[in-house]
Amino acid sequence: xxxxxxxxxxxxxxxxxxxxxxxxxxxxxxxxxxxxxxxxxxxxxxxxxxxxxxxxxxxxxxxxxxxxxxxxxxxxxxxxxxxxxxxxxxxxxxxxxxxxxxxxxxxxxxxxxxxxxxxx
Numbered sequence: 802x803x804x805x806x807x808x809x810x811x812x813x814x815x816x817x818x819x820x821x822x823x824x825x826x827x828x829x830x831x832x833x834x835x836x837x838x839x840x841x842x843x844x845x846x847x848x849x850x851x852x853x854x855x856x857x858x859x860x861x862x863x864x865x866x867x868x869x870x871x872x873x874x875x876x877x878x879x880x881x882x883x884x885x886x887x888x889x890x891x892x893x894x895x896x897x898x899x900x901x902x903x904x905x906x907x908x909x910x911x912x913x914x915x916x917x918x919x920x921x
Contacts, residue, residue, distance in 0.1 A: 802845040805908060806855040807864065807889035809833065809845075812916045814880060822883075826853065827874035836919050841911040849873060864889060 813832060814822065830849045838844045846852040856878060859865045864885045868877040880886055894909060 803855045803858045804889060804893040805845045805912070806852065807859060807886055808893035808909065809837070809912055810859075810865075810878075810880070811886050811890035812912060814886075816916050817919060823877055823879040825874065826856070826876040826878060829878065830874070832915070832919060837912065837915045840918075841915045843908055843911045843915075859886075859889070862889075 809832075810829070813824075813829065817832075826849070830852055833846065833852060834844075834849075846855065850873075853873065853876075856865060856867060860867050860881075862885070863882055864880070866879045866881045868879065870876045
């Protein structure tokens with residue numbers, strides 16, 4: 802699900818954290834588990850550790866930089882390559898058309914909806 806994680810990150814930084822290219826894992830997990838999951842019924846990760854594995858993959862391919870902390874919640878995520886993040890997010894956007902699955906389109910729509918009402 803790293804493609805949807807990248808899409809969430811792209812939209813999150815675009816709308817919510819627009820003035821920064823860094824955020825705490827706790828902030829991202831709060832959005833994913835308390836807004837996207839509870840309010841929109843969309844879940845891509847079983848927990849923070851599962852989300853962290855996606856982030857580690859995005860770091861491995863050069864999209865993110867992860868700054869470890871003793872507490873996983875205090876770990877910081879920084880966008881290392883905006884263009885790579887955008888490209889990964891575009892994959893998630895195009896999957897519904899490529900795979901011809903309405904459920905995937907619904908995921909993107911629900912992520913967008915959650916981002917809109919999470920904007921402070």
